[in-house]
Amino acid sequence: DAGITQSPRHKVTETGTPVTLRCHQTENHRYMYWYRQDPGHGLRLIHYSYGVKDTDKGEVSDGYSVSRSKTEDFLLTLESATSSQTSVYFCAISESTPGRYNEQFFGPGTRLTVL
Amino acid sequence: AQSVTQLGSHVSVSEGALVLLRCNYSSSVPPYLFWYVQYPNQGLQLLLKYTSAATLVKGINGFEAEFKKSETSYHLTKPSAHMSDAAEYFCAVSVGNSGTYKYIFGTGTRLKVLA
Numbered sequence: 001d002a003g004i005t006q007s008p009r010h011k012v013t014e015t016g017t018p019v020t021l022r023c024h025q026t027e028n029h030r031y032m033y034w035y036r037q038d039p040g041h042g043l044r045l046i047h048y049s050y051g052v053k054d055t056d057k058g059e060v061s062d063g064y065s066v067s068r069s070k071t072e073d074f075l076l077t078l079e080s081a082t083s084s085q086t087s088v089y090f091c092a093i094s095e096s097t098p099g100r101y102n103e104q105f106f107g108p109g110t111r112l113t114v115l
Numbered sequence: 116a117q118s119v120t121q122l123g124s125h126v127s128v129s130e131g132a133l134v135l136l137r138c139n140y141s142s143s144v145p146p147y148l149f150w151y152v153q154y155p156n157q158g159l160q161l162l163l164k165y166t167s168a169a170t171l172v173k174g175i176n177g178f179e180a181e182f183k184k185s186e187t188s189y190h191l192t193k194p195s196a197h198m199s200d201a202a203e204y205f206c207a208v209s210v211g212n213s214g215t216y217k218y219i220f221g222t223g224t225r226l227k228v229l230a
């Protein structure tokens with residue numbers, strides 16, 4: 001299995017509080033992604049990174065920011081959590097060599113509940 | 116924009132019966148297609164991927180998928196369902212250009228296997 005960990009695995013927080021989720025990889029892969037999974041929507045891309053300090057927005061980026069200061073860590077921050085951000089968040093990584101055929105490897109997920 | 120459509124959010128089959136999970140894509144260029152499986156409370160793992168080398172691709176756990184350009188389809192099949200196949204299945208396509216790639220996922224099909 002690819003070495004991807006997410007922390008925390010579960011979190012309950014209150015509306016308006018900041019939340020940071022961490023994704024850590026030991027594979028030295030270039031690409032890292034944050035998704036949210038909600039019933040009926042599949043996985044939707046929030047942000048992704050194609051290198052240290054290189055990030056771009058996905059389809060549902062409003063209310064989220066990311067940072068990648070080193071290859072192995074990709075942080076997702078909810079500046080002021082809202083109930084609509086209650087979801088399961090997955091981190092994924094992909095190979096160091098660019099290629100459209102490169103599959104992604106997924107972390108175990110973080111279940112976030114915003115009350 | 117490229118997209119994938121999975122027909123049927125829930126599919127039920129009897130143990131030993133054929134499994135057919137449908138995925139159609141929209142793409143103006145040759146697609147790079149993937150099937151992932153998600154078991155309860157886990158992340159996604161790759162079942163198989165299409166990279167244009169062969170139209171019929173065999174994956175793990177006895178699954179296979181056939182790329183049909185004329186139908187813009189990449190349906191997932193398995194000749195005989197097993198109870199352990201109960202999971203959610205996602206079709207995905209990779210999009211982008213050199214240096215930046217991201218993935219578009221379908222909304223998923225939950226497979227139920229009946230004893």
